[in-house]
Amino acid sequence: MKIQAIIDDKRIESEEGKTILEAAKDNGIKIPSLCFHSDLSPGASCRLCLVEIKGRKGLHTSCSVKLEHNMEIRTKSPEIEKARRINLELIFSQHIEECDDCLLKLNCELLRLADEFKVEITRFSDRKKKYPIYKFGPSLIFDSSKCIDCRNCVEVCHIQQADFLEVKKRGCFYEIVPSKNKKRDCIYCGQCLVHCPVGAFEAVGEFEDIEKPLKNKDKVVVFQFAPSIRTSIGEEFNLDYGAIVTEKLAAAIRRLGADKVFDVSVGADFTTYEEAKELVERLKGGKNLPMFTSCCPSWVKFVEFYYPKLIPNLTSVRSPHIISGALIKTYWAKRENINPKNIVVVSIMPCVAKKYEIRRKELKIKGIKPVDYVLTTRELAWLIRKRKIDIKNIKGEELDSALGMPSGSGIIYGATGGVMESALRQVSYNLLKQPIDIEFKKVRGMEGVKKAELSIGGGIIKAAVASGIGNAKRILDELKKNPKLYNYIEVMACPGGCIGGGGQPVPADKEIRRKRAESLYSIDDKKEIKTAGESPIVKRVYDEFLNNEKLIKDICHTRYFKKKKEVK
Amino acid sequence: MSIDIISKIKEAGLLGKSGSNFPVWIKWDSVKKADALKKYVIANAAEGEPEVFKDGFILNNYPKEVVLGIKAALNCIEKSSGYIYLRKDYYNKFKYTLNKLIKGADIKLFKKTGGYLSGEETVLLNIIEGRLSEPRIKPPYPTESGLFGYPSLINNVETFYRVSKVLKGEYKDNRFYSISGDVNNRGVFEFKTDLNISQILKESNNFPDFDFFVQAGGGISGEILLPSELGRPLKGTGGIIIYNRKRTNPASLIVKKLKFLMNENCDKCVPCREGIYRIFEMVKNNDIDKDKLNEIVFALEETSLCGLGKCSVVSIKGFFNKLL
Ligand code: SF4
Ligand code: SF4
Ligand code: SF4
Numbered sequence: 001m002k003i004q005a006i007i008d009d010k011r012i013e014s015e016e017g018k019t020i021l022e023a024a025k026d027n028g029i030k031i032p033s034l035c036f037h038s039d040l041s042p043g044a045s046c047r048l049c050l051v052e053i054k055g056r057k058g059l060h061t062s063c064s065v066k067l068e069h070n071m072e073i074r075t076k077s078p079e080i081e082k083a084r085r086i087n088l089e090l091i092f093s094q095h096i097e098e099c100d101d102c103l104l105k106l107n108c109e110l111l112r113l114a115d116e117f118k119v120e121i122t123r124f125s126d127r128k129k130k131y132p133i134y135k136f137g138p139s140l141i142f143d144s145s146k147c148i149d150c151r152n153c154v155e156v157c158h159i160q161q162a163d164f165l166e167v168k169k170r171g172c173f174y175e176i177v178p179s180k181n182k183k184r185d186c187i188y189c190g191q192c193l194v195h196c197p198v199g200a201f202e203a204v205g206e207f208e209d210i211e212k213p214l215k216n217k218d219k220v221v222v223f224q225f226a227p228s229i230r231t232s233i234g235e236e237f238n239l240d241y242g243a244i245v246t247e248k249l250a251a252a253i254r255r256l257g258a259d260k261v262f263d264v265s266v267g268a269d270f271t272t273y274e275e276a277k278e279l280v281e282r283l284k285g286g287k288n289l290p291m292f293t294s295c296c297p298s299w300v301k302f303v304e305f306y307y308p309k310l311i312p313n314l315t316s317v318r319s320p321h322i323i324s325g326a327l328i329k330t331y332w333a334k335r336e337n338i339n340p341k342n343i344v345v346v347s348i349m350p351c352v353a354k355k356y357e358i359r360r361k362e363l364k365i366k367g368i369k370p371v372d373y374v375l376t377t378r379e380l381a382w383l384i385r386k387r388k389i390d391i392k393n394i395k396g397e398e399l400d401s402a403l404g405m406p407s408g409s410g411i412i413y414g415a416t417g418g419v420m421e422s423a424l425r426q427v428s429y430n431l432l433k434q435p436i437d438i439e440f441k442k443v444r445g446m447e448g449v450k451k452a453e454l455s456i457g458g459g460i461i462k463a464a465v466a467s468g469i470g471n472a473k474r475i476l477d478e479l480k481k482n483p484k485l486y487n488y489i490e491v492m493a494c495p496g497g498c499i500g501g502g503g504q505p506v507p508a509d510k511e512i513r514r515k516r517a518e519s520l521y522s523i524d525d526k527k528e529i530k531t532a533g534e535s536p537i538v539k540r541v542y543d544e545f546l547n548n549e550k551l552i553k554d555i556c557h558t559r560y561f562k563k564k565k566e567v568k
Numbered sequence: 569m570s571i572d573i574i575s576k577i578k579e580a581g582l583l584g585k586s587g588s589n590f591p592v593w594i595k596w597d598s599v600k601k602a603d604a605l606k607k608y609v610i611a612n613a614a615e616g617e618p619e620v621f622k623d624g625f626i627l628n629n630y631p632k633e634v635v636l637g638i639k640a641a642l643n644c645i646e647k648s649s650g651y652i653y654l655r656k657d658y659y660n661k662f663k664y665t666l667n668k669l670i671k672g673a674d675i676k677l678f679k680k681t682g683g684y685l686s687g688e689e690t691v692l693l694n695i696i697e698g699r700l701s702e703p704r705i706k707p708p709y710p711t712e713s714g715l716f717g718y719p720s721l722i723n724n725v726e727t728f729y730r731v732s733k734v735l736k737g738e739y740k741d742n743r744f745y746s747i748s749g750d751v752n753n754r755g756v757f758e759f760k761t762d763l764n765i766s767q768i769l770k771e772s773n774n775f776p777d778f779d780f781f782v783q784a785g786g787g788i789s790g791e792i793l794l795p796s797e798l799g800r801p802l803k804g805t806g807g808i809i810i811y812n813r814k815r816t817n818p819a820s821l822i823v824k825k826l827k828f829l830m831n832e833n834c835d836k837c838v839p840c841r842e843g844i845y846r847i848f849e850m851v852k853n854n855d856i857d858k859d860k861l862n863e864i865v866f867a868l869e870e871t872s873l874c875g876l877g878k879c880s881v882v883s884i885k886g887f888f889n890k891l892l
Contacts, residue, residue, distance in 0.1 A: 042705065043836070044705050044837070044873060045836050045837050045838065045873070046837075046838055047837055047838050047839055047867075047871040047872075047873070050870075050871060058870055059870050059871055061705075061871075061873075064705040065707070066707075079870070082863070082866065083866065083867055083870050083871050086839075086863045086864065086866065086867040087838045087839060087867055087871060090838050090839065090842035090843055090846070090864075090867070091838055091842070093842055093846065094842055123860070124842075124846055127842070127845065148838075149835060149836075149841065151836075167700070172827070172830040172831050172845070173830075173835055173841070173845075174834075174835040
């Protein structure tokens with residue numbers, strides 16, 4: 001039902017049930033806030049989104065009060081402004097500014113508000129000077145001296161079912177700390193980072209080590225970027241949400257000094273090809289069902305640590321950039337006559353968990369790591385800015401084609417449901433033995449859980465797709481009651497899939513994620529080849545190189561292990 | 569009978585005894601009328617204000633009456649279950665008596681965990697539910713969505729005691745006061761609610777013959793009053809503490825109280841977590857910047873998330889304006 005209200009003398013209309021903050025935003029009225037994030041429940045802790053409501057005493061936080069019919073609201077007044085300024089000064093008193101090295105440097109809401117409300121940011125001494133810095137495996141750094149205690153990270157870590165971040169009392173104050181509990185561990189999803197309003201989390205090496213890979217002057221440096229990067233990195237250069245910059249990105253990476261630029265989407269086609277094969281085999285044999293996808297390393301770590309009994313259900317197929325990295329160092333190296341030891345593979349990933357994934361020893365091929373470095377979307381953007389490369393105006397260039405071009409399937413891997421849709425396309429293609437143009441719309445979109453059924457050759461694929469571990473947990477709970485409910489399940493740890501990953505530009509919310517995903521589907525729309533198995537490079541590599549079981553196993557498959565707590 | 573009791577309470581003019589002075593019948597009425605599958609009635613005996621002990625006195629002397637009052641609420645509000653939420657020492661001391669009295673009725677005793685803040689009504693709900701001891705954002709109010717999301721009536725134990733008096737037709741507009749500090753006759757006294765503080769002190773034989781000030785309404789949130797200001801009735805919870813001026817150093821007293829607040833608050837919202845700390849810092853370092861102080865007090869009063877932050881300014885203002 002629609003209701004009316006007045007905000008700052010303007011008549012507005014809104015759906016009933018929205019908060020004042022949301023209704024104002026929908027109507028183009030911005031109320032300052034820091035701790036509010038539309039993915040989370042309002043914590044109302046920063047006390048900045050204050051408004052006056054006619055007929056009610058005092059100031060109210062607009063993030064927590066629902067709009068009512070005929071309410072009259074003021075978002076600006078000398079009182080409100082004074083209160084905001086003081087609270088901002090108090091917030092600064094607990095936040096050690098590290099602006100030069102902060103991932104929010106270019107769009108820091110805190111500094112913007114400081115400017116707007118004429119805040120004296122050093123009015124109080126820094127309370128958290130001695131607060132510790134924590135490292136979460138090879139993925140994340142948490143600088144608790146920047147923390148403003150909004151507890152968004154604790155909530156999101158809870159939604160992610162890890163409950164690794166805790167609120168603990170030390171002296172008079174509560175602090176955010178990593179859990180010491182042996183039964184809780186970080187799964188490296190990076191959602192804490194995405195939801196922190198003040199940049200207290202960053203990726204390991206973020207902005208300090210980013211030039212390392214380019215320093216290998218005597219080696220062949222190969223960059224490859226993940227499907228989702230092409231529709232998200234533009235944001236770092238003030239382009240619209242969802243702007244597609246594939247070719248510009250290739251050009252920029254060449255300017256950085258990379259010798260080759262490849263597309264991880266090609267690797268994704270190999271993942272799809274193998275995974276579809278494995279799915280059909282498992283369906284035939286009836287073993288280890290439902291089969292889970294495994295290209296998200298956070299999800300894999302979650303299973304290995306929290307649900308080790310389900311390890312056999314994970315597909316043994318490697319994730320796309322690991323396969324393409326391996327193909328670069330084997331198939332391509334051989335073709336080009338380069339010693340694999342002289343190749344450095346750098347993956348540009350939407351994800352901080354990928355920094356963890358490349359350290360897994362079982363991925364090595366004859367002692368060589370398929371991928372040497374992982375940089376996040378943000379890190380690549382930083383590097384490009386640092387070298388003063390103008391993405392907006394750079395002329396686009398084709399990616400290197402030595403490893404061929406991806407099918408549409410390889411592109412949509414970056415959005416939730418993309419892996420599922422790719423596999424379904426591939427299974428149908430194998431069955432019908434002709435190119436198909438089916439869209440599996442049911443597995444698309446930003447909902448946390450999606451379901452679909454597909455009849456093939458007398459059998460039925462009962463598919464479920466989850467993004468966000470909380471949603472995956474819902475499916476696992478369903479399976480507990482009925483183990484046969486699904487036989488194929490895609491899980492991505494981040495909301496919306498990789499387009500919402502922990503390595504992506506911040507801020508990100510549902511709307512932004514939707515735009516990033518839609519652009520991926522628009523690229524797929526224009527692709528003539530939509531199925532992995534149709535792709536010439538896939539056919540060629542299987543013909544020329546991956547023509548025995550042992551090699552396929554070495555390059556395309558892996559193993560998983562029950563894990564003990566890693567972050568202590 | 570049920571409608572009856574609410575109108576009787578209304579007629580009697582009974583006001584809440586937790587310090588809010590809210591008409592009791594309105595709360596009862598809205599929980600009764602709320603449309604829900606389940607409801608709760610909670611008697612609050614958290615009594616967290618330092619130097620206030622009248623709830624303990626009531627439980628000790630009138631447990632029957634308290635339970636009678638709770639049962640009346642359970643009768644009046646359909647589909648409801650009861651809780652008596654007790655401070656740890658009260659729980660240990662009175663559980664035997666109370667358990668005997670509530671036998672057969674749908675009332676459970678609950679031993680409070682946590683400190684000062686755990687008496688705040690939404691924190692109390694979180695604690696019974698087994699969650700973090702933090703206040704909830706209001707609205708929704710507990711009468712709409714309280715314990716486990718169900719409409720809940722939360723009243724102080726004294727309120728339930730007064731309800732029993734209404735039931736028996738013995739209601740008088742009285743109130744219990746605990747009086748402590750530098751006094752000769754420490755204890756709990758019952759007087760009419762319209763008595764002023766000076767009269768209360770005199771009637772209880774506690775009016776000092778030395779220079780003094782009082783904190784009236786609770787050891788933390790109560791207001792600071794000088795001898796010339798005692799012609800008013802008591803606000804807040806029913807406690808009066810008397811301080812001998814010669815023997816009290818106001819700065820170290822407020823440091824103690826600020827430390828208490830810093831320890832007991834939930835640290836959730838900015839003004840209370842950071843603001844109280846900065847006031848503490850200023851007093852401790854004897855480096856008081858009036859502008860900063862006034863601005864922090866303003867933010868605390870206007871923008872704190874819960875009553876703890878909002879009410880803390882009452883005594884803070886008193887200390888700075890009258891004693892320092
Ligand atoms: S979040 Fe803090 S450190 Fe980062 S840019 Fe803003 S003020 Fe600087
Ligand atoms: S990376 Fe994920 S699991 Fe680890 S602390 Fe952050 S939110 Fe929790
Ligand atoms: S680390 Fe960031 S998200 Fe977590 S409580 Fe602190 S400010 Fe909030």
